[in-house]
Amino acid sequence: MNFTSPFSIAIVVITALALLGMPIGLSMICGSILYLWMAGMDMGTVAEQFLNGMYSNYIILAVPLFIFAAEIMNSGSMTERLLRFCNVLVGRFRGGLAQVNVIQSLIFAGMSGSAIADAAGSGRMMQNMMTRENRYTPSYAAALTAVTAVIGPILPPSIPMVIYALVSDASIGYLFLGGVVPGLIMTAMQMLQVGWDARRKNFPVEEPVPLKDVPRITWQAFPTLLMPVILLGCIYSGVTTPTEAAALAAAYAVIVSTVIYRSLTLREGYNAVLVSAKTSASIGMMIGGALVFNYVVTIENLPESLRAILTSWDLNWWQFLLLVNAILLLLGCVLEGTAVLLIIVPVFIPTAQALGIDLVHFGVVVVVNIMLGLVTPPYGLLLFIMTNISGSPMRSIIRDCMPFLAWMVLCLALITFFPELVLWLPRMAGYGG
Template structure:
């Protein structure tokens, strides 16, 4: 390859801008504009194709609506009530507060589609609760908060799965329901590992919540727990489109927060600002990825890669193993949305040619990317929790490895057993 040709120069520009601290979305736009200029291509025609193509999809509107619903549900007293509910359910078991950390990630899946947001919000709170009174070491609490945060984006409503639906044309409803069992499996293997570690390390037990208090604790958390039920009910009843379901979820979150959880209007204003900032950030990333995908398509890279992979004569399982390795490595270096928007469109044609179900492939891809966030040496969640807990990376990694081992086992099951992933979608009418 000629390193002075437009495509290598565009890649160099993207990497250089990223190293200078430019957001990756802006860096991709800058590198892509350079490519179009060097190739002498009509930038207006390229912009018109993009605006009339994927970027005009109504599915994109679901992302800021899900983010708004998450911001509302994470404010006020909702967080405390849901944590009390989680403690009432699993706090009595060995490693009780650690078990609560995992369960809250499952419960809060309906309140955030982002692993980084989970770690920065409820994960940070759990870090403080677990280390209070030296009940757990800071490095164990940080490692657990990091690995449990990857569960939420696999369960509905999942922003990574929305982005995958955008680039693949797959039904967002079937993707959401396909993520349920793998997400619960990930939580289950983490909780089993905690139970085993609790026996070996004598983790402290939490005071049992009396059975007479269970109805009250459940009643206080019930409206918030109903959010995913309302969302999936709208999707699978056919009453709404995915975008309209996101709007219903945001409206439901606002109504119960104001009427039942006494959300103040000043807090609601903060929710609007926070969700607007995150939506703009994701929107710029999507814009940059779509422009760069235009460049990749112009270079005919998807077709070339498909020919190379076809020449390797890989079986569907062999291809998925190769994809797993690639995505785990990339997930340790790149933000997940970038991988979904840039890398997966290149791999999708080969996956379809090999007969791999697109819903199964999407769940595998997102699961890989999420695990990549806690994969050494550069997993983003590891760096975030290292700063939150103020612990050295070496100590954090020692506590992370056992969780990575059981999560890899769960991933292997999801890859090798498509029927496990597709069970719920098929019960809902999926025929793929």
């Protein structure tokens, strides 16, 4: 490798700027401009790639809409009513409140598609509920909230899967379906671990909800529970595209919070719009930067070069997936998940196709890897969020996360070596891959 080549210098500049605190999207744009200048190419190509990529991909609109829907849910009382309903289901068992944490993430997953929204919204409420009267240690509550939030983007809808579809041209609808079985497996594993912890640590038993209150609580939560049914029903019936379904989810969340529950104030609505705009702008800048940098990567013919190298190693499909898992798990320790999806994953896609790996299967494996990165030290973003919310030391939260992380790695291994766990449901829906 020539360390004085334009591409090598661009990589150094991008890394240096990111380490100095510049957003990774802007860092990639700056590095790409430098590359084009050093290569004697038209630097206006950066603007062309940015604008063409951002404005010709209708699918990108789904990202801010799902984010806004999640913010509205957390601002209104939809999340609170959801938690009460989950408490009716599993709250009466030993460690029931911890099981409520798992179940609410499972249901919330069908509404927001964002692990961050889950942890920052319903996760904050669960932290307060679990630590009240010293029922659970703050570190265990924080760790459980972090690992259950990981379920969100694996089950449909999923913002990371939308971004993967952007870089791979895989079907969003089938990607969403492919995440269902892995998400349910991961949920079951987390519930098993909570059940084991409940017996070993003698977790408290919550006061059972009187039977006479069950219909009322269920009825109050019914509009919230209807949201994933409407959302996914519209996608798979063909009534809407995934992007239109995201708009429908946002509109439905606003209507339920303002008209039915009457719990969303004007100030809360404004704050939800503001937070959604900031988050969407951050993700949008990263997507734009990645589109520009991916143009540079294409010029350098890096994906084909990597495919040639891996082909020379004579790897079969499962050996390649094992290598990808190892690389993505390591990168997840130090890089933000969206950056990995936009920069690293496109390089692997040609090789995956050459080895006959289905892109829906590959996409679900990639997304699970990236979600594990959210709870993997030292960079795990969910760990930082829950440290801030709970006030517990990071090392205590990491310690309590470890058993759950082991289960999630096992789930990753299962879906890696048994593709039918991912592809069974999409094929039932007519997928021909």
